[in-house]
Amino acid sequence: MGDPRQHGCGHGGGVHLPVVGESVRWSHCVLTIVGYLLGLVVAGYLCYVKGTTADSTGYTNTNLTYVAYGLWGVSALFALMFCCFRSQLRLAVAIVKTAGVFVNDVKSIIIVPVVGQVLIIIFFIVWIIGLALIFSTGTVTGQVSKPFATVTFTTN
Secondary structure (H helix, E strand, O other), X not given: OOOHHHXXXXXXXXXXXXXXXXXXXXXXXXXXXXXXXXXXHHHXXXXXXXXXXXXXXXXXXXXXXXXXXXXXXXXXXXXXXXXXXXXXXXXXXXXXXXXXXXXXXXXXXXXXXXXXXXXXHHHHHHHHHHHHHHHHOEEEEOOOOOOOOEEEEOOO
């Protein structure tokens, strides 16, 4: 693989992923998690304001207040989990960096899922053709007491 600094792994740098087009760094993960947490807090605040404000008839939707409390609780739980699992998140970032280096070095790995999907599609086409052949050769009858249907073949 050569020098690790060539891939951006040395000295705390990120690795450039050609598929994603961006470097994966710990700071990106932190900013993403903080953004989600802020989104939950803001959504909770908006639900709380809407739930405590009366409309023109004097009706307040207390269910939205409960939704706000739930969103704040979930955001607090996520913040606690982020603090507790920080080392595991760092490990996950390191694994993604290593996977990025692998994909960058072995570009042919990208075609493996495509080949698998093509094989699955071919299998289903053959299966549907076989099923159509069975149904076209006779009369299919099923019985409630038996799990499988029977085919009565008709001759022309």
